[in-house]
Amino acid sequence: MAVTIKDVARVAGVSVATVTRALSTPEVVRPATRDRVREVAASLGYHPNRAARGLITGRTGNLGLLVPDLANPFFPGIVKGVQARAREADHAVFLADTDEDPAAEATLVRRLAKQVDGLVVCSPRMADAELRRLAGEVPMVLVYRRIPGIPSVTAGFLDGMRQAVGHLVALGHRRIAYVAGPKTSWANRERLRSLRAVVRTADVDLVEVGNVMPRFEGGVSAADRVLAASVTSVIAYNDLVAIGLLHRFAARGVPVPAGMSVLGFDDIPLAAMVHPALTTVALPQNRAGQAGVDLLLQLLDQPAPHTGPRRDQPAPHMGTHAGTRRELPTHLMVRGSTTSVH
Amino acid sequence: MAVTIKDVARVAGVSVATVTRALSTPEVVRPATRDRVREVAASLGYHPNRAARGLITGRTGNLGLLVPDLANPFFPGIVKGVQARAREADHAVFLADTDEDPAAEATLVRRLAKQVDGLVVCSPRMADAELRRLAGEVPMVLVYRRIPGIPSVTAGFLDGMRQAVGHLVALGHRRIAYVAGPKTSWANRERLRSLRAVVRTADVDLVEVGNVMPRFEGGVSAADRVLAASVTSVIAYNDLVAIGLLHRFAARGVPVPAGMSVLGFDDIPLAAMVHPALTTVALPQNRAGQAGVDLLLQLLDQPAPHTGPRRDQPAPHMGTHAGTRRELPTHLMVRGSTTSVH
DNA sequence: TTGAAAGCGATACCAT
């Protein structure tokens, strides 16, 4: 068996109460006692059982993290960011991969809810209403999705699109294709919305190419339609799709960037590895993960609206979270896949 | 507050003991009572608190998973495999990314040890002795590392190398370069050992090119040395390195596969996306993760050697784990990056 | 400053 607080108490010749104090509120115990206890604890290799502690404090010291698909290279960066911050705050993290399944998301949120202080939920696929309901059951921060009333971390898509289109226009492009991601994806809707807004203010034609899966195969399958659209450049829903385009263009003998400029979105590590390297709108991944944890922990340190309204203090309503919404900056990474027309 | 077993007991008009029985050993309670309790539990949305349960049962229902670097595309597949199997067994998983830091590994193992039933440790960077010590503190399965006495899941590197070299030889290659990974990496040592053994039985010259980081940049930096070695083909430590080679070869104007055949190792998803697609030795990722969990759960269902020896049953010693060692098959994925000489 | 004891939520043993 592992060493418990009783062992420490016995060896140190004090009560368990004193041990717990020496460890968590050192200032209230006599220095001599405190030091002795801490030495014994260290020598025995004692570490408090967090589950037992959580039982009484209500804080588990654990966070939950949900991602739709870890195989999508966009997410590992976020996970690493979450991990890093969580570790700094001495929290462990449960990870759940939902396999892009909205139903699995709900199940997993509920499954983890009891064992964590809060959840960071990445690009969830489920409906707003459902998510809002879940957010009422457990403290939650959204990453790369925005829903009024739930704290969230996103990035400036509009600004990113502005930079992307500005770049292409500066290179002389006037006809741009957009390869759209899943209709159900919040990110796709946001990107499309931003793109349309930007295009309206510029002298360019936008050709929207049907919705594809946000994967390599999606890009491969859309490539021929892009070629048929007689555009000089194409913006993909994300880098994976852009790389699929690149792959198919190479197979079709279309030189990139000479014959077609290709622009991605996300800036996954992969974007810099392909040839030609992909020009793309960089969305923070690591930083988004960190910000998510920051927001969550900050939320937890406030009186939680989840434990029910208090008498002496009016229950904070949704509006309370109005300020807990962060939008991270985006920036354009110009690489080899874009060049001027002719 | 969440609904507890007491709430259920009160509403159902039975004792807490009956509630717990109705839920976990239904066969010992009268059908009528059982059904009533279960209905009440369901209507109240009761789910037992796993932390509290773990306190007394000694089983938390949680697993821990350590990976050196989630940004390395080899690992997400493993994580997904672990997740899938863990979920089937109704276990949640703690994930910890060690950032390739051996010291962090030890810390995190200890940090998680108390909250999990066991750990799946992926390609750990720490020394054998240290790992062995940790394996004594908490049930542990190694994935992609083999240490006598610790259950492990690996793949048939030797066989993979045999297929790889056989492929190149069949294409007429007689001078092969190997770009080695980190000296401290177990995987690199195994691959090199296998490669040397295979080469000895074939009529080919092997040129070993110094050790590089197992990343894209490592491949980029080794490319020129490979070109200088006047070989017709090169096997890289892993796909990431191979892709770095590809990238630099393209920049140097060396056509692949016409001017150089390139062979990777791992078969990360990326390997199929680059152009030309990478011929590579496929190591199971998802399956390895699954196997890791299978082994771990199987281990946990045996009388654990970690809880100390018993009187009535001789304590199983290291040899007990002799059978808990799985070697998964590898196979060669032939794609566009290799072709015949001339 | 320290100790005794209650209690967190659940399970398991001993009675009945």
Add this chain to the structure above:
DNA sequence: ATGGTATCGCTTTCAA
């Protein structure tokens, strides 16, 4: 078949 109760490891009053 069911209930009472000790217990897991820890924190937190309440007294001393």
